[in-house]
Amino acid sequence: MSSTPSFQWTREQIVWGAVLVGAVVLLGGTGILALRSDDRAVENPSLFRVVFPENAEAARRHKDIFSRVPQERLDVTKARRQEAIEDYLARIEARKDPPNETADMLFALGTLYRQEQDFQNASWAFEQITRDYPDSPKFLPAWLELLTCYEVLDNTDAIRRTCMDMMKVFPPDSDAYRLAENKLLKSKNLDIPGPLPDPQNADAAE
Numbered sequence: 001m002s003s004t005p006s007f008q009w010t011r012e013q014i015v016w017g018a019v020l021v022g023a024v025v026l027l028g029g030t031g032i033l034a035l036r037s038d039d040r041a042v043e044n045p046s047l048f049r050v051v052f053p054e055n056a057e058a059a060r061r062h063k064d065i066f067s068r069v070p071q072e073r074l075d076v077t078k079a080r081r082q083e084a085i086e087d088y089l090a091r092i093e094a095r096k097d098p099p100n101e102t103a104d105m106l107f108a109l110g111t112l113y114r115q116e117q118d119f120q121n122a123s124w125a126f127e128q129i130t131r132d133y134p135d136s137p138k139f140l141p142a143w144l145e146l147l148t149c150y151e152v153l154d155n156t157d158a159i160r161r162t163c164m165d166m167m168k169v170f171p172p173d174s175d176a177y178r179l180a181e182n183k184l185l186k187s188k189n190l191d192i193p194g195p196l197p198d199p200q201n202a203d204a205a206e
Contacts (some may be wrong), residue, residue: 078116085112103129103136110145123149123158130165140176143169147183160187 088109092102110125126149129142136142143166150158166180 081112081116085109085116088112099133100136103133103138103142106133107138107142107145110142110149114145114149119149119152123153130169134169143176144179147180156187160184163187 088105091097092105092109095102097105106125106128110122110129113119113122113125123146126142126146129136129138130146133139133142143162147159147162150162163180163184167177167184170176170180
């Protein structure tokens with residue numbers, strides 16, 4: 001009776017066999033993950049993708065779509081502004097409110113006029129604050145709004161006069177003074193011949 005020869009694995013063969021099996025399993029798993037990742041990328045595009053307009057014309061249309069306001073809503077807004085303007089004017093003329101509240105109403109009135117594109121009346125409202133309410137928190141903002149109104153109206157003389165008035169009111173080391181000085185210099189460079197006016201001597205010259 002013949003005996004079947006027995007096969008004995010050496011320790012080194014066992015180790016190399018285990019390494020080979022592990023490598024096969026690792027490579028197979030990586031391939032599966034890659035395939036599943038690719039499938040997911042195709043099937044589930046990013047939720048945060050942003051679509052940009054292709055050109056300037058597309059950008060304009062895109063903006064028009066999202067900024068379009070019904071005309072009836074504009075009419076209602078305009079009517080409410082007119083109603084608020086009339087209310088503020090009546091209260092200001094009555095002179096029954098404390099000074100700071102009156103200054104606040106004048107500032108709100110000027111803002112409403114500006115929204116109506118009525119920069120002439122807006123400048124009137126802001127100028128009342130600069131002239132009569134120096135202690136109001138709206139004092140400096142009113143000066144800035146006043147300058148903006150005159151710039152929109154392209155009134156160079158009024159800009160220059162307002163800048164010189166600001167340089168009399170605010171200290172030389174303040175931002176308001178430097179702003180007025182820069183705007184005054186800019187107006188001189190545009191169309192004022194001769195030296196820059198001295199705000200301190202402007203009243204005497206007049």
